[in-house]
Amino acid sequence: MSKTTHTSHSGNEPADAGRVELPNERDAIDALQRAVLAAVERHAYPKASAFAVRLAIEEAVTNAFRHGHQGLSSDETVLVEYEVGRDAVRIEVEDRGPGFDPGDVPDPTLDENLEVPSGRGLMLIRAYMTETSHNERGNRLIMRYARPAPDA
Amino acid sequence: MTNYQSRLRIKKVDDVTRVEFIDRNILDEGNIQAIGEEITDLIDQETVPKLLISFANVDHLSSSALGTLITISRRVKNRGGELRLSDIDPQIYDVFVITRLNKIFDIHETSEDAIKSFQA
Numbered sequence: 139m140s141k142t143t144h145t146s147h148s149g150n151e152p153a154d155a156g157r158v159e160l161p162n163e164r165d166a167i168d169a170l171q172r173a174v175l176a177a178v179e180r181h182a183y184p185k186a187s188a189f190a191v192r193l194a195i196e197e198a199v200t201n202a203f204r205h206g207h208q209g210l211s212s213d214e215t216v217l218v219e220y221e222v223g224r225d226a227v228r229i230e231v232e233d234r235g236p237g238f239d240p241g242d243v244p245d246p247t248l249d250e251n252l253e254v255p256s257g258r259g260l261m262l263i264r265a266y267m268t269e270t271s272h273n274e275r276g277n278r279l280i281m282r283y284a285r286p287a288p289d290a
Numbered sequence: 291m292t293n294y295q296s297r298l299r300i301k302k303v304d305d306v307t308r309v310e311f312i313d314r315n316i317l318d319e320g321n322i323q324a325i326g327e328e329i330t331d332l333i334d335q336e337t338v339p340k341l342l343i344s345f346a347n348v349d350h351l352s353s354s355a356l357g358t359l360i361t362i363s364r365r366v367k368n369r370g371g372e373l374r375l376s377d378i379d380p381q382i383y384d385v386f387v388i389t390r391l392n393k394i395f396d397i398h399e400t401s402e403d404a405i406k407s408f409q410a
Contacts, residue, residue: 196317252393256353258353259353
């Protein structure tokens, strides 16, 4: 079971922000994506934004469990915090592993790496999000997606 | 595990095996692995596989699914066969472009176009 806190300005409104201790279970990951995408929809972001946000959550959570938690118990949860605002969506994903240096990830778009089956998650996140950064330890990914300009 | 459940719709069009996904979202690691194994079995049934993978019903695709496609492509090539992809939603096609995987896959707009390209 995931331990979830969703917050809104009044107790009865759907949540635009949340903090979720996410287990490595498909149902829990789907529920998190639904909560964030519902907030994205309430704030009337375009359809392409929902695609981008969903992709970023999917890839970040997969990387956290697959790479961040390598060697850790499969029961370990990943912490996800999100906030959907009028101008931007912020999503932070923190694993409980030792962290990594994002500079060490090879560029999957180089000709010599094109046929390597893995290693595209972080690159896709960077392509779809407006800004991304890691904490110093390298176990927390901070993503920001800015609402596109109306004519974009 | 309970009963084996196929995640694909498979149709033979002449000597081409056309595969379509049942799931709209190809995200779950377990499902992706099952899909990979099912398609690998299909490839191994043919002497010279001609495989068409249609994304007609697919809304979302993870990078793990892209990895499985690369593995499938290698297997088809190793057996001297051909692989085509078709019916890719524009948002998903962008993912192929961003990752430059549109350079290594033979992608067609429709299944019909893809099937014709095998016969050419």
